[in-house]
Amino acid sequence: MKGVFTTRIDPSYDDLPETQYHFPHTYLNQVQSTVGDQIIYYEPGRTNSSGARGGRKAYFACAEVLEVVPDTSTANHYYAKIKHFLEFDRAVPFKIGTQTLERGLQKEDGSYNKGAFRRAVRNISDIEFQAIMAAGFANELFDFVPDTQADKSDPESGFAEPPADFERPIIEVTLNRLFRERAFARKVKEAYDRRCSFTGLKIINGKGRPEAQAAHIKPVASHGPDSVRNGLALSSTIHWLFDRGLISLSDDFEFLVAKNKVPSEISQLLNRDGRAIVPNAAIERPHPSFLRHHREVVFIG
Numbered sequence: 001m002k003g004v005f006t007t008r009i010d011p012s013y014d015d016l017p018e019t020q021y022h023f024p025h026t027y028l029n030q031v032q033s034t035v036g037d038q039i040i041y042y043e044p045g046r047t048n049s050s051g052a053r054g055g056r057k058a059y060f061a062c063a064e065v066l067e068v069v070p071d072t073s074t075a076n077h078y079y080a081k082i083k084h085f086l087e088f089d090r091a092v093p094f095k096i097g098t099q100t101l102e103r104g105l106q107k108e109d110g111s112y113n114k115g116a117f118r119r120a121v122r123n124i125s126d127i128e129f130q131a132i133m134a135a136g137f138a139n140e141l142f143d144f145v146p147d148t149q150a151d152k153s154d155p156e157s158g159f160a161e162p163p164a165d166f167e168r169p170i171i172e173v174t175l176n177r178l179f180r181e182r183a184f185a186r187k188v189k190e191a192y193d194r195r196c197s198f199t200g201l202k203i204i205n206g207k208g209r210p211e212a213q214a215a216h217i218k219p220v221a222s223h224g225p226d227s228v229r230n231g232l233a234l235s236s237t238i239h240w241l242f243d244r245g246l247i248s249l250s251d252d253f254e255f256l257v258a259k260n261k262v263p264s265e266i267s268q269l270l271n272r273d274g275r276a277i278v279p280n281a282a283i284e285r286p287h288p289s290f291l292r293h294h295r296e297v298v299f300i301g
Contacts, residue, residue, distance in 0.1 A: 003034040006120040018225035025076040027121040058091035085225040088136030184226040188214035191284040192233030217290040229287040248299035258301040
């Protein structure tokens with residue numbers, strides 16, 4: 001059964017939405033019912049335990065629940081293990097016009113069901129799920145070209161006007177590797193203003209396409225998620241060096257360069273302050289867990 005998981009920018013629980021969702025026993029039945037199925041993440045208006053406001057009050061990503069395991073360090077708490085995390089191309093407000101997208105959140109007289117709304121985990125119908133997903137991926141779904149039509153698309157962008165007879169269940173589309181790569185690339189390049197994080201260079205060709213590429217910090221081969229927090233915008237040469245572990249980043253975004261393995265000409269291209277340029281928004285910056293994986297597993301310095 002499908003569900004909505006609520007998570008904040010600075011969660012009080014041990015959440016990392018891309019890989020795990022931490023929750024108390026109160027929601028065990030609801031979470032267990034989603035195992036093997038899809039869920040949508042919702043960010044409330046209140047963003048921390050002190051009640052401070054500033055959250056988007058919107059649905060912002062989808063994922064699949066792989067399994068539920070106990071938290072061995074905290075009694076009556078559990079983790080939902082997550083895979084196939086993917087951020088929407090735009091956040092979807094919980095209400096469009098006068099209608100909420102989750103039917104259980106609104107009473108017949110139009111007022112809100114506060115009891116339901118306060119639940120951090122809520123099960124939803126397939127119809128509600130489809131509506132939220134369609135709104136969240138409206139741009140990507142319009143632009144996406146399926147594999148069978150790839151020869152009709154721009155070979156570099158992977159996008160073109162979709163064929164009129166192309167229809168697929170939305171889950172199947174969002175699990176498509178090409179769709180996910182394109183959605184990830186678009187989010188990362190937007191977050192970094194299409195500029196290389198390591199050199200500061202912003203080169204746009206005659207067709208408006210940036211030279212900077214979207215790089216995964218924790219590789220997809222190591223189950224790295226398609227999340228902007230697991231991404232960097234890098235020029236092709238820097239991307240090559242980063243993927244091969246010749247250059248990495250500290251948690252403070254300082255450059256780490258493999259000793260005697262990177263030509264001085266390349267080092268001279270790096271930002272002079274010795275730090276990567278990262279997005280202003282905290283929720284778009286590289287997450288420490290992904291940076292740590294790159295340093296410990298990929299970096300050869």
